[in-house]
Amino acid sequence: MSASFSHINQRGDAHMVDVSEKQITHREARAESIVLMNAETFNMIIEGKHHKGDVFATARIAGIQAAKRTWELIPLCHPLLLSKIEVNIEPLFENHSVKIESICKVTGQTGVEMEALVAVSVAALTIYDMCKASQKDMIINQVKLLNKVGGKSGEYNLNKIEQ
Template sequence: MNKDPNLDSTAPQAKFTHVDTTGKANMVDVGDKSQSKRQAIAQGFVSVSPALMQQLVDNSLAKGDVLSVARVAGIQGAKQCSNLIPLCHPLMLSKVQIDFELQQQAMQVRIVCMCKLTGQTGVEMEALTGVSVAALTLFDMCKAVDPSMTIHGIKVLEKQGGKTGHWVNEA
């Protein structure tokens, strides 16, 4: 239903918009696109040891409230996306929200980033960057306790707005 033709070998080849006719990198011109409300939600996970999970639950890490710091870092990361990803447009985000879920049974922290704006291009990259920077910050602040943490499962869950409307990752 909402399959990406670039991932489906049976689908007709989609035209990549970030390269020009000679194959050179190209920033897409969105100037003629109409403005619409857009939103994207991404998630990622950090697998942790039982000892670190307990310290996260108790908020007893020596470096302080690491989830609050990681939340602010993720928000800053989303806002800086176009400085990090060369062909991304600088966007006027109207909302960035980072949430954490301590999944004690799975020994992992789930990170969710939601980004919103009214504009001419989507906010998937900003949501992915927010999750990534929050995960990296969590790793940085906790590596003394658990250097074997693993960051994984970063993906877009949902996007709204633009010509594709509402899309949900059903994978």
């Protein structure tokens, strides 16, 4: 399988892809990240005893804000009028970790994979930032695209690849 890089022109220079001729379609992407921590930090968050407030609510808002500003953070990304950004945070009690999942949607000419990935990344970084005084060795893990639909390349589903 030969891959070409869409952000590299014929001279080898980085450039923003011209999407003006692409069809406007519904596009959606889901991404995930995991934050691993010790039981003490995990319980402090779950029990609402963190001195900075609601860690999950703050991380959720940070993820949503980050998705909206992806084009400012990642070079060569297009600014998008996102129609939906959802960031869900789920405590995983069995291993004292937190699963963050994002869903981004747009009707447009380019995909929302980067927005979904930025959302979970910044939400995870926000959890780390809020809890670093209690634990500096938390691990942000498994940032990955779960699936995407729409556009010329069609559907991508990580579960189909992992099987």
